[in-house]
Amino acid sequence: MSYPSRRAFLASSLAALAGARALGADADSKAGPATKPSTLPSTQPTAPLAVEDAAFQPSTLFLTWQRDPTTTMTVQWIGVTGETADTRVYCSTAVGVSERLGLWPMTATPKIKPYPMTDFKVFRAELTGLQPDTTYYFRIGKSSPIYNFRTMPARATNTISFISGGDCGVNSHAIANNIQAARQDPMFAVVGGDLGYDNGKSVDISLAFIRNYSKHMIAPGGRLIPMIPCIGNHEVDGGYGKKREKAPFYYALFDGLFPDTGYNTLDFGDYLSLVLLDTGHTSEIGGEQASWLENQLKARVDHPNVFAVNHVPAYPSYRKMGTTAEKGAPAKAGTGSGNRQHWCPLFDKYRVPVVLEHHDHTFKRTKPLIDGMANDNGVLYLGDGSWGRLRNPNTPDKLTHLAVTSRDYHLSLHRIQGQERFHIALDENGRVMDVGHSGQRTKGLVQVKE
Template structure:
């Protein structure tokens, strides 16, 4: 893994596209203080939205050919349909909308799952002949051009989460990945979850007007009881993400021929030990031909705030992952692990068995999309290459077998840039 300073970054092949996206985020006038569009009262402005206020997109399966359109609303008692077509075509097709209860309320989850879409294609959809039209795009089959997405964790529903939403949307990402602690509903506050969806719908629309699909894995604040709980204790979260997690709360997205994204559950619903770890090894082993192999989970193996206790007999944060998962990440040359939970920005050194190794695995993140803590004894965490107390998200730009990971603070400043290369195709020498 190479660390790239800002000056070097501007001179690299991929950086022109990456920095162009990042520079669009810098404040243009006073309304963009702290990265948020502000009203006259100084509070973040939520634009008026057309259609359901809670509508968002995710992928139930293959991101090159499927989409799931969902929203939460009152039970209107009538059958609904969604019409969709390629953006440049009038060949409209119809998808049925199904409903199911939204837990702990009288509301319903409305869902239209669409398959057999064309890869790398822009689509539009509407909910009636005179209804507003919305746009999205499918993932390409081959990542022949620069491909980018954004990631983070620990969002919530406050003003800083809105600011990071706006920052993320202006990157024009193919999708957003939140690795746990989306709404902070704790499995028992559906209205908090609805507020999160409303914020996402209002702000996670890219400059071209496309809705940005949301991917997520569970964190402790999705679950009533936080850890080792049954599925029904994560009612709000699984009411919409069960389209991808129908049985377990871990899975893998194979995005075209080149990219696999593994989503894991750090003991919130699915235990770390046992079936999930066995599945993880098989999944990583089967994807050694991928140009890009990422893993995302919530609780960090290498925390920036909580105690890891790596050299102690007392188990610390991430002990189970370090014992069971990190050896698999190292054995199968995972490119990057995205982890959160600690409400800071961090980038670890590339690590093997917890120690700096240029052939090791880097761990990025730590969850400050909308939550923040002060620094705590970073000098006692030699596995960390960089850490700061700042709201942030990370833009990942992938091209060929290289990746740039650009950490952007809430105000649009570049906090950190690092580059990783495909290790599965490389040989030590």
């Protein structure tokens, strides 16, 4: 943690950020969500094709990714067969004469598969071969509004910003945080488990979560904000140690990114990697996942921005960590024991700078840690999942791995600027609660257990 850097940041770019506009705080905090585009972008010269009474406006439409976000986008919604005649996704970098005549240069036909326990279907259309750092317009068939998205840049020459959080649910606080998240104009949002709390059983809750995301996670200009998920216990009927079939709604929506296991890495060109992990819900923490994790981290040891994302925290702020063996008493497993045994040594060894954690329903920033001990060259653990759920955290004087905790609904805004990363915790009113900083960990300065 470089405090001079943090002060410098606070004095410069955060000063602008902390103004009401950038964070959407204060005066307009009760304003409604951004609305989806009902007219063409103002740069388009002619009469709108998209109108407010567009016949087909799926309330569950959202974007996600299955592979490189610099050149692809996955458009997804839940609906019923036959509700619109043409479900193809038409896409273009502009809406001009050709598009108004119905001639769009790109078309993707969705794959259609069942949404569990219902007659609904999941419609999934992946657009590939896109240009990086480019705005695209798309519509579904001939009668939906025209939406827009932006591909990620090929290189991180300008600031990369994204939101992360977890433990959302579908209450008013989760919605308030959706609205604040969208106001930050993030390039995408990482939702680190416990999305709607459907528990693998409630169709209604699973749909309510997606509807809320679809309605509110819209950036200024009507840009849809893609969602990158990571599995939590409340996606799963039974929570832990279950087969994929016990997380039916999660995998119905996200088996494009997680086709075989509960974990995968999403690489953004060669400048950002999100290593999305499964804390024992549908994949064992040790064994194959730990071996896979080592290979993933080893292959990216010199990459500048490798973020690990997991639901259950290695260094909790609320739950108990368990005990180590002493005086003849055996060790007792606690929250995060599996992570600390199988994953943290790899984070230490392969220079992972930041781990995003959730599940404990608090705001937390740890000290940078190596093997659980404060170390200036250590791994920063940020959490702990309070998008829409709250608990009373432990305080740093009780748990030495903690630097800051609070009981607040919050999200983290991450800004990658050159060699530096800033991690800004925002409350549900958009106010800055905390600013953390992480530089690239330096190779060779940390002795870790082999």
